[in-house]
Amino acid sequence: MSVARLPEKISVTEEQLQTTAGLFNVTVPERDVEAYRVLLSGLEEAAKTIELEEDYLPPLDLTRFPRENIHKPNSNEYNAWAYKATIKSTLTADAGGLLAGKTVAIKDNICVGKVPSLLGTDVIPEASFVPEYDATVVTRALTAGATILGKAACENFSMSPTSFTNAYAFVQNPYAAGYNAGGSSSGCAALVAGGVVDMAIGGDQGGSIRVPASYCGLVGLKPTFGLVPYTGIASLAAIVDHAGPMTKTVLDNALLLTVLAGVDEYDDRQIGLPVPLPSYVDELRKFDSDPKQAAKGFRIGLIVESFDMPGLDARVIAKVKQAAKAFETLGVGITVEEISVPMHAKAPAIWTIATRQGFSEHGLRGQNPVRFGVHDAALNIALSKWNQEKFDKLALRNPAGTNALIGGQIIKDKYPGLTDKALNLARKLKDEYNAVLAKYDVLITPCAPSPANYTSKLEDDIMTKMSKAIGATINTMPFNISGNPAMSLPIAMMSPQEDPSLKLPVGMQIVGKSFGEVDIFKAAYAWEQSFDWKSF
Structure with missing residues (x-):
């Protein structure tokens, strides 16, 4: 040098x-x-x-996309808003876009210029990170005619599959106050499920779109790695960072993905991105008159290992299998078979070791890897120094974060090279999924292992808080590390173990080959339009 x-x-x-x-x-x-x-x-x-030198960030067009009424709300639906604002395009041409008339919430780890990003945490001072530019997904939604109503609350550093780690308020499940809305895209899920907004853009590193979608009865898609640009979104680990749509219906999900997906000049993660991309919503509209035809002749594989993971509610296992087998009743030549992907059982361990060092150094300490793209220096400066006060604040709200902070250093110090080995095994895992997907159109697993559980209390000890999160992402995290697209589709209502009088949503996960979102949408659309999930 x-x-x-x-x-x-x-x-x-x-x-x-x-x-x-x-x-x-x-x-x-x-x-x-x-x-x-x-x-x-x-x-x-x-x-x-x-x-x-003055920093060099993407330009913010406040003439085309002005911000109005930026404020932290006093009255807050489901505790699901971090900040509110009204943002829409002033151009007549944008008003006729695909998202015209749609209201959208943006997860609070996604940059919206001039609107504070709290990241769900009090480890850094409130409103200390106010982005000066819009994330690519925000610009694309506004250009397509959407009206953004604000930033949806997320979990503390986006590091929890439960909705009781946010430092400012616990996000509530719209189906039952006091119950978990899922995380880390908790506010997104609550606002869409509660009818406050039409759709939301969430983020997913281990299941943070799909788990809250499962708990709140939504369609939540984690797209193929790199399909949706991650520019302007706070990262946990670049190898598993995803952003994607959360909606009430499959058609709306395809609509939002059509707007968000595609090449971004700033994003260096878009490996193998096909050009041009299909219009996902147009692919589904071909079957408006007979939706079940969308999945005509599909071969669907049930990953047997996914139904044998620890912690799964036996009722969820039975209901997902029933929902999957229901495809065969549509009369369009669909076959459903059990198939084996032996490495699926090891995938949670692969994800854990491959990501833990990155979560610790990158997500929590702002030690950004040297990558091309847009970097948020202000955020990384705020995260660069840890002390006892910060540690105690995070441990109180989200011990999963402090566990990751220390665990990443243990992996780095005690097991040098193990992260590299895990990343190599992630490629093997992807190859195993894709080998099966060469024979099947989509694969099916349970999504969240149970209906939503009751939220914990701030005074609970660490293990009590962690117990409600352990295993929640056991079937979702494998597809973050493999990069395959995966969707949670609502398929049933079920009582939580502690209260038989309640009914809460349950999701089924549909997985596709890399950039195979069209097949996922087709399968999901055929099922959704053929069955009433709330009474299935």
């Missing part, structure tokens, strides 16, 4: 040099101290040059 130039003055002290070297368990020999002081002072001069 070359050195750009020598410094005009020496700014690095011997003490600073040796203290920094000590972090690597080394001491710089005395004979070399002055040479390193000179060389590293050159580095500091380069740093000061960059500090003085």
